Amino acid sequence: MGGITGRHMIGEYLNTTPKEENPTWGVMGTGFTEANEEVNAQTDSKKYINDASATGSVKSYEWTKPIVADLIEDEGVIAYLTDIGRLMKTGGDCETEHVSVHFNKPVTGKENTFYARKIGVSVAISSFSDNDGEMQIEGDLLGRGDIVEGEFDTTSRTFTKRISIAVLPEN
Numbered sequence: 001m002g003g004i005t006g007r008h009m010i011g012e013y014l015n016t017t018p019k020e021e022n023p024t025w026g027v028m029g030t031g032f033t034e035a036n037e038e039v040n041a042q043t044d045s046k047k048y049i050n051d052a053s054a055t056g057s058v059k060s061y062e063w064t065k066p067i068v069a070d071l072i073e074d075e076g077v078i079a080y081l082t083d084i085g086r087l088m089k090t091g092g093d094c095e096t097e098h099v100s101v102h103f104n105k106p107v108t109g110k111e112n113t114f115y116a117r118k119i120g121v122s123v124a125i126s127s128f129s130d131n132d133g134e135m136q137i138e139g140d141l142l143g144r145g146d147i148v149e150g151e152f153d154t155t156s157r158t159f160t161k162r163i164s165i166a167v168l169p170e171n
Helices: 076-086
Strands: 010-015 025-027 032-035 041-046 055-061 064-070 095-106 113-131 134-153 158-161
Touching: 010 076, 010 134, 025 076, 064 076, 076 113, 076 134, 095 134, 113 158
Parallel strands: none
Antiparallel strands: 010 025, 010 095, 032 064, 041 055, 064 134, 095 113, 113 134, 134 158
C-alpha cells in the first residue's frame, strides 16, 4: 500500500509561447505558493414520480487552478503571467496550455517520461498584492475544453498525446 501523494510529486508546466509552433513548457515551481486543481463538477438532478429521492448526474466540469506566486520576474512563467496581468490582456492574448505531470507515474521503458494531463487555459490575473512588503501575483488558470491524457518527457519538455486504438466489433 502506498502513501499519500506529496504535492512535489505533481509538476506544473505552462506554455509561455502559445503563439509559436513548438510550445515552451516553463516550470511552475520557484515562487509559486499555491496551484490547486479544482474540477468543479457541474451537476443536475431529476426526481422521477416512482422514486422518493432524486437521481443525480454529472453534466460537465468547470476546471480551475487558482495560483499564487511571489513576484520573481526572473522566473519565466511568473514573468509571462505578470505580463498578462499588467497589460490586462484579454481573449486570445491570455490563452495558453497547462500540463500536470505525475512524477509518481513513470511511463514504462521511457526514461524521464511520466503520465501527464494537458488542458487549454485562459490566464485570469486578479491582483498584484503586498504580502508583508513583498509583491505577489494572484489569479486563476481557467480550463478551456477537455483534459487530454498523454505523457511528458521532462528532459526534452515535450507532451505526447495518448493514442487510443478503436477496436471494431466482430460481425
